[in-house]
Amino acid sequence: MTGDVTTLRRRRTSAVAVLAVLLALAASSARPDAARSAAAQPTPAPTPAPSPSPAAGPVPQQPPLLDQAKVDHAVAQLDGLVQAAMKQTGVPGVAVGVVYRDKVVFAKGYGVRKAGEPGAVGPDTVFQLASLSKPLASTVVAGVVGGGKVAWDDPVIKHDPGFALKDPWVTRHATVADLFAHRSGLPDHAGDLLEDLGFDRAYILSRLRLEPLAPFRAGYFYTNFGLTAAALAVAKAAGRSWEDLSAQTLYQPLGMTDTSSEFADFEKNPDRAVGHVKVGDAWQAKYVRDPQAQSPAGGVSSTVDDLAKWMRLQLGGGKVDGRQVIDATALQETHLPHNVAAPPRAPDGPVGFYGLGFNVGYDEFGRLRLGHSGAFELGAATNVTMLPGEGLGIVVLTNAQPIGVAEAVAYNFMDIASYGRQKTDWLPFMLGVLQKMENADTSRTDYAKPPANPAAAKPTAAYTGSYANEYYGPLTVTAQGDRLTMALGPRRQAFPLTHYDADTFSYQTTGENAVGLDGVTFTVDGSGPAKQLRVAHLDADGWGTFTRS
Template sequence: MRLNRTLRHWRIWAFITAIVLWPHAASAEDIAPDRMAAALSKLEALAEGVVADGGVPGLAIGVVHDDKVVFLKGFGRRQAGKPEAVDADTVFQIASLSKPVSATIVAALVGEKIVSWDSRIADLDPAFRLADPYPTSELTVRDLFSHRSGLPGTAGDDLESIGYDRAEILHRLRFVPPLSSFRAGYSYSNFGLTEGATAAAKPTGKPWEEVAEEKLYRPLGMTSTSSRYADFLKHANRAELHVKADGVWAARIKRDPDAQAPAGGVSSTARDLSQWVRLVLGNGVYDGKPLIAADALAETHVPLMTRGRNPVSGSESFYGLGWNVEFGRHGLSWGHAGAFSVGARTLVTLFPEQKLGIVVVANAFSTGVPEGLSESFADMAFDGTVEKDWVKAWDDAYASLFGPAVAAAKATYAAPSSPASPAGPASTYTGRYFNDFIGDAVVSGEGDALVLKLGPGGARSYSLEHFDRDMFLTYPDAETPDAPSGVSFVLGPDGKASAMTVEFLDANHLGTLARVGD
């Protein structure tokens, strides 16, 4: 008990110290009405401009100030090349913006004493395991929502990509070696947070999706918001996902994120999300009535793990519980971004001292438009002028993150260093392979080609193109269809493959499978 109290005091002290010592913190003075009006006018013009310039096919924005929605508008098209316009009620998949939404839902459970942020997962969900016994026994909801469990960030994302459902993915996290010591490192984990949320919901006896509706969506009148992909598909007024194809936005990929619903599976509108922003800025009070206990909600904004500096603005950045906490050019802010590499970009930024918040949802990847609009709006609201072209700065940042990775993959497999050696006959490689994490994989000969089947019941198929000797290439990413990834085989004494390494599943060194039969 004394240790828990000491840790709690340390967290509060860290939070207060960061605010007091931050040298550029803005005052809590309200923003003058004429300044706000000018900022909103500039925001609207910028949004119209980025859509007209092809920055994104469509987007929607909500701005809240002093518990009022002061701006709410859609721009552009739900789908490139089609006439249907985005409006404030267009439903977007919000990707990782789901995380602070889910943190708010868990805060509601905490406020009702159904669960605690420090409840142990071993008590809530005894079947869940990490690789090591001590973290398994001590792991809490707080650990998973602050990404300090030791799980590598991509753990589980790889299994989702080949068709496994939530229950199977969470079960298989026990096979993933830790990236860092327990509570010693920050590693952003979709399925870690998903376990934290679903475990927190277990005392209710209801699934997470139903708890989300009960505790947040219905009380706030968020009638177009859901944590189920099927509900998203029911909306005629929904935004399609877009990626660049030959320099043009194209809606060609669907994304069902149900497996990681608490971390990335919420769909919503600018109108609905603005009501959630009102609740958070109101410290749990909505329309004058307490909805979530203020102390339970406040814990989500305590900085627990350092994230370094914001790569564009330079702000000091930390992670709380499902929220980024930054101390930057305009003082304290809470925020979170979301992205699907198959075509979504979202952002929320709140300035709690000024009771000001902005949410931007867009239907394209990769783009820095949400951050660019948010930064520009904040500059206008606080300073009356925009410091620089933030949209370009953030676009450049995203390009520097993702462009080189694709280029490196192409360069790696551009051509063998010497004339390619021939592959063995198909029977050298065909057969069944297995490891505990990935499960079964089958390599079969289909015509003159080899095909790799992965996932439950061979749910995903990947054509294998010979590269050199016992190395083959496949193209697993639908959004970057020209980016190759290697599949290599090791031959045994009998001249047949004894093992296979699938590069796109090997981020955590779990991509090697042993041959178990023909």
């Protein structure tokens, strides 16, 4: 980020990308100071990340460190952990489920589905999972891989000839595993701003070919639509839609009757927890987040009752109640480190890995620790954390924008189960990290306060007209009196422009990646009309300039 008013903000780093780093470091028993340092980095530095073989995992064989008494003690603390977090933060609704040694030992809801209304949250209340959808998606793909129709190392283009990235060589070689491990070279959150503007899945995936690429398989760049492209290719190989494939491969065989990859199913469920955002000191159900375009990466809705069944499958090597639902070898591949998500910040520092839809780490006992967070800034935050060697897993769902409650409850529970106490007080730590991320996301230019002596704007006719952009499509600027309005996206979403200084205007961003007021700067030579304009919020990957048609 620079101080130039035309380079006013980077695209907002999604909370889930930061939480992914925190979870990976927590899995490696990171000290809070190490996790805070990593969280300050929007995208970890590129690190070579070849796929290891199952034999390469650094997990030593040892007896389980947990027993029923330790887990019972941790479960007994859950009510207090959740209620304390809700009291401190005001989060409206929480649901928690715990599995141990193939049994559901805890499933409970707290609070309400919608602030100000009486509907209580229960273990069968449906929540939007956000990026917790990713490990469910990799479970579905593992089911198809186990059936022999697809391999993790198949090039995506083999099953979807329309798949294309900017580099033809990368297009030919990018595999399903590459995209599930966020190592394709696509930029961080590629395509998300198109989704905010209302573009559909097909359009967004078609624009991945225009995204600049980092070196292939040499870094970790979290991409919802990269993973979505791979999942859809697998669905094409299976001859079904992704939504049907998910239901038939995973949800129906496990009896996950309240789980769906269709937003419409969530929306019509009367027992759903709606999303909330913080407005002043109050939580409000202000927005509706429709993530259907990125369904494999963020569009699943589910309950703790259903997710407990999925955790049993994960912890049981793909088997539930004596039935091998998902092939064990294909599922095991999702649990291996395929990429470095959080490189060490010191020679003896912890390393956080990413598998296939999972954060992967190893704690100080050498135990494999799997997890993932989900976060919608418009109102959802979720977490799953599992110790497969111990048969222990916890899932926490909330109906509020991410502030760290889901992670804090899960991490505190795991601390108590492992050590008999909280080694770190995770709630204030997570609240602090998320707040620092929020503060770092503010612009260096305050559009609510124009300069004391701003340069005058040109006549509105200098700015009005149609502008073209291959990535975002057409943009029009119209005038009503001296007021300008910018419209773009498939629904021609209108953004009123407010003069800031000279040829720079501000507008209110919207959607999951909104950053408040941001800037639009016109390029005007002499007295003629503007030749182009640059929308700073849309320019993270170099596609924010629109040229007059």
